[in-house]
Amino acid sequence: DAGVIQSPRHEVTEMGQEVTLRCKPISGHDYLFWYRQTMMRGLELLIYFNNNVPIDDSGMPEDRFSAKMPNASFSTLKIQPSEPRDSAVYFCASSFNFDYNEQFFGPGTRLTVL
């Protein structure tokens, strides 16, 4: 298996623009997680899905952030409009079981908002 795939790997955009980050989880995994990593706040869970359904979005920082999972093999995290403070590395992770199995992380998308 190719592992968790994220695209793009790097994104540079200007303040106010819409940004869409993409994730393909490992086949067969029924949980998908979006994390954000910054120097100031470390690694934070934004939202997670089970069987394509959002379960907990309490970590989503603002209404400017939204996430979808239209099918088992694809998820998006959208920021509209983007702001400089959104600059971070965004990770997607997937797992087969929420409680007991490890989460497999993608390589991350480094977002820079100018």
Next chain:
Amino acid sequence: GNSVTQMEGPVTLSEEAFLTINCTYTATGYPSLFWYVQYPGEGLQLLLKATKADDKGSNKGFEATYRKETTSFHLEKGSVQVSDSAVYFCALRDAGGTSYGKLTFGQGTILTVHP
């Protein structure tokens, strides 16, 4: 709420030196504990884990023991290599309450090993 505190980095060592990265936690119930490693340009990978008190997780020469009495899960390796240079994250997974199943990460510790 849950929290994980790691020792401040960065940590710089010479090859074959002994490594300790301290990790302490605060959690409700009986969490599972993890160490993840992040190599440059990559995502996090699970290094080792322990699911109950006094368990020892080990992998690739790294070890950590779940100490409930001191709420600690320190990472150790007897002889580090240049290839161990990475960022190390301590994490817990809560076993109950509103945070059930979620991972809480420490801030990460940057390790650099010189030849």
